[in-house]
Amino acid sequence: MSEDINTGNCDSCIYKSILFEGLSSEELRIINHNKTVRIFSKGEYICHEGDEIKRFICLKEGLVKLYREGKSRHEHIISIARPMDFIGLLGIFSNSNYLYSIVAIEDSDLCLIDLESIKSIIKSNGTFALNILEKMSSVSDQVLQIQIDLAGKQLRGRIAYIILLFANQIYKTNRFDLPISRKEIGDLIEMRTENVIRILSEFRKDKLLKIEGKTIEVLDMELMKKISELG
Amino acid sequence: MSEDINTGNCDSCIYKSILFEGLSSEELRIINHNKTVRIFSKGEYICHEGDEIKRFICLKEGLVKLYREGKSRHEHIISIARPMDFIGLLGIFSNSNYLYSIVAIEDSDLCLIDLESIKSIIKSNGTFALNILEKMSSVSDQVLQIQIDLAGKQLRGRIAYIILLFANQIYKTNRFDLPISRKEIGDLIEMRTENVIRILSEFRKDKLLKIEGKTIEVLDMELMKKISELG
DNA sequence: CGCGGCTTTGATGTTCATCAAGTAAAGTGG
DNA sequence: CCACTTTACTTGATGAACATCAAAGCCGCG
Numbered sequence: 001m002s003e004d005i006n007t008g009n010c011d012s013c014i015y016k017s018i019l020f021e022g023l024s025s026e027e028l029r030i031i032n033h034n035k036t037v038r039i040f041s042k043g044e045y046i047c048h049e050g051d052e053i054k055r056f057i058c059l060k061e062g063l064v065k066l067y068r069e070g071k072s073r074h075e076h077i078i079s080i081a082r083p084m085d086f087i088g089l090l091g092i093f094s095n096s097n098y099l100y101s102i103v104a105i106e107d108s109d110l111c112l113i114d115l116e117s118i119k120s121i122i123k124s125n126g127t128f129a130l131n132i133l134e135k136m137s138s139v140s141d142q143v144l145q146i147q148i149d150l151a152g153k154q155l156r157g158r159i160a161y162i163i164l165l166f167a168n169q170i171y172k173t174n175r176f177d178l179p180i181s182r183k184e185i186g187d188l189i190e191m192r193t194e195n196v197i198r199i200l201s202e203f204r205k206d207k208l209l210k211i212e213g214k215t216i217e218v219l220d221m222e223l224m225k226k227i228s229e230l231g
Numbered sequence: 232m233s234e235d236i237n238t239g240n241c242d243s244c245i246y247k248s249i250l251f252e253g254l255s256s257e258e259l260r261i262i263n264h265n266k267t268v269r270i271f272s273k274g275e276y277i278c279h280e281g282d283e284i285k286r287f288i289c290l291k292e293g294l295v296k297l298y299r300e301g302k303s304r305h306e307h308i309i310s311i312a313r314p315m316d317f318i319g320l321l322g323i324f325s326n327s328n329y330l331y332s333i334v335a336i337e338d339s340d341l342c343l344i345d346l347e348s349i350k351s352i353i354k355s356n357g358t359f360a361l362n363i364l365e366k367m368s369s370v371s372d373q374v375l376q377i378q379i380d381l382a383g384k385q386l387r388g389r390i391a392y393i394i395l396l397f398a399n400q401i402y403k404t405n406r407f408d409l410p411i412s413r414k415e416i417g418d419l420i421e422m423r424t425e426n427v428i429r430i431l432s433e434f435r436k437d438k439l440l441k442i443e444g445k446t447i448e449v450l451d452m453e454l455m456k457k458i459s460e461l462g
Numbered sequence: 463c464g465c466g467g468c469t470t471t472g473a474t475g476t477t478c479a480t481c482a483a484g485t486a487a488a489g490t491g492g
Numbered sequence: 493c494c495a496c497t498t499t500a501c502t503t504g505a506t507g508a509a510c511a512t513c514a515a516a517g518c519c520g521c522g
Contacts, residue, residue, distance in 0.1 A: 068379065076379060093361075094368035099376070122364065123357030130324075130353050133364055137325035140371035145330070147378040148299065148307060151421050154509070181468065190382050192511060197470060213469095385477070412500065423479055428502060444487095444501095 010035075013111070014083065015058055019135065022127045030121065034114035039107060046102040046110060053098055055112040057088030062108025063170075063179055066090070067187065068100045077188040079143050080105070080180070082170060089136040090143065105179050150189055157231020158189040159199045160224050163209070167218050175217040241266075244342070245314065246289055250366065253358050261352065265345035270338060277333040277341060284329055286343040288319030293339025294401075294410050297321070298418065299331045308419040310374050311336070311411070313401060320367040321374065336410050381420055388462015389420040390430045391455050394440070398449050406448040 010016055010032050020028065036055070040046055046057060049069060059081060066087055067077040078100060081087035091099055092115065122129045146165075150158055162185060167174055178185075182200075183193045203209040208224055210217040218224055241247055241263050251259065267286070271277055277288060280300060290312060297318055298308040309331060312318035322330050323346065353360045377396075381389055393416060398405055409416075413431075414424045434440040439455055441448040449455055 076383060078375075078379065089368075091368055091372045093364045094366075094372050099372065119361060122361050126354030126357060126360060129357060129360030129364070130350060133324045133353065133360070133367065135325075136364065136367060136371075137320075137322055140367075140375070141322045141325050141330065144309075144371070144375050144378065147375065147382065148309065151378065151382065152307060182470095183468070193468085194470080194512085195510070201470080413502095414500075424500090425480085425502080426478065432502080 014060060015111075018084070019058075019086075019131060020128075021131070023121065023125065027121050027125060027128075030117050031113055034117040036112045037110070038112070039109050040104040042104055042107050044104050046104060046108075047098050049098055049101045051098050053092050053096060054115055056092065056115050056118050057102065058111040058113065059083045059085070059087065060109040060111055062104060062110075063106040064102050064108055065105050065180070065184070066100050066102050075187050076190070077184060079146070080170065080188065085142075086135045086139045087143075089132070089139050093136070153228075153231050155191055155195055155231075156199055156202075156227055157229075158191065159185075159196065159203070160228035160231060162189050163203075163216065163218065164224055164228050166216070167221075174219075174221065175215070178214045178216055245291060246342075249315070250289075250317075250362065251359075252362070254352065254356065258352050258356060258359075261348050262344055265348040267343045268341070269343070270340050271335040273335055273338050275335050277335060277339075278329050280329055280332045282329050284323050284327060285346055287323065287346050287349050288333065289342040289344065290314045290316070290318065291340040291342055293335060293341075294337040295333050295339055296336050296411070296415070297331050297333050306418050307421070308415060310377070311401065311419065316373075317366045317370045318374075320363070320370050324367070384459075384462050386422055386426055386462075387430055387433075387458055388460075389422060390416075390427065390434070391459035391462055393420050394434075394447065394449065395455055395459050397447070398452075405450075405452065406446070409445045409447055 010020060010028055013020075020031065023031070037060075040062070046064060047053075060083055062083070064081050064087065065077050066079045066081060067075050069075050079085075079087055079090075087102070118132075122132060149161060153161060166176060166178065170176075180188070182196045186193045186196045200209065200211060204211050208218070208220050208227075210219055241251060241259055244251075251262065254262070268291075271293075277295060278284075291314055293314070295312050295318070296308050297310045297312060298306050300306050310316075310318055310321075318333070349363075353363060380392060384392060397407060397409070401407075411419070413427045417424045417427045431440065431442060435442050439449070439451050439458075441450055
């Protein structure tokens, strides 16, 4: 990783006040000296399923997908994560190797912090420990919640659910550019590409959505919510 | 809860060496004074979806199911948990109220520890904090893993998966009594009761299983594994 | 310019939920 | 303890939902 850089100190980091609040200057120094900051290009792997977990992954800017290769079938996307989603916490304290791969789906700005340093600070700083605990609990909840929500729905409901997730959670606007392909949507909500397309077309014909390539606009938010909930 | 009791000190508890190892005698005293030990009968609720989370739930003996009421559909069982599964850790640090209900499906021996006491010890004891972190990471992983595994399978594969989970993970024997009804199996792996029965019958006809009411015996473990993986 | 991956639509068959109907088992009240 | 009610279990038939197959247009990239 010759292109690794270590610029800026943690004072200017968005995570300073959220994750590292209350750390002593010595603890911050440890973090600062054991981190790597780097931009990952769209499509680049941040970690591979099976790799040893050595660093705590912090997404500062961008968008990533976290997925697992199915043994029998195609890949299954577990989560699309933004900064502040703390997706890097998933499973890192119970496994020595990653159970999934993480790939940048937009150019992304990452901070990789040595995991042993994090652990040593957890041991010495209870407030930090509780903070990490809360974040981990939260990210696990969120990811699990989505899996459970999707499990009970049929295709139209799943598409509505994921469209709303992009519109309300990720981009916070009715009109946005899908960051992933139709095929990847299928991998995310467990359905065939053809059916993703078919149902998007149906929603277009029913004036629920306006679709231009990757650009989606939600026209009837209320009906969309109903389909998502009941579907 | 007039029947609450607080018998035995933590020294004789199965969790002593696993969860509370390294606690000072003062910390153990806090736990001991802020816990409630009680037997919950089969069918009894341990917590309800929506209840405020006040206590850390420790399953000492027995079997519980953790589930969520679907808004539109029937209930969805998230996990069947034994002692040592640390199911009580799911979501308790990120929510003030339970996202699910927990019910005893066998007579179960529980220890309920005041959550604030646990949190205060986390703050003062880093090793304990890291220990909790590992257990939480582990239980989240396990639960999520099952949801993801099931998502990609069709009915025969799901039934095989859940039968193997009971045989290998929970009871660790080829022959066991199902602790839940056919309907509950359906709620656990997201399929209709009728199809649970139908596929169990198929497996019986194909000499994969021997079935007598609730008693199940796996006759062909290898083929079962294949169906589970490929299904 | 041609190749491969993404997108789209249509046709077809499989998988599964739903409906229906009946038997067995388990709890309930007199 | 027995009639009664309810709940669990089981099988078959039917249609809806969905995967799969096929074919063609599109787009970006070497």
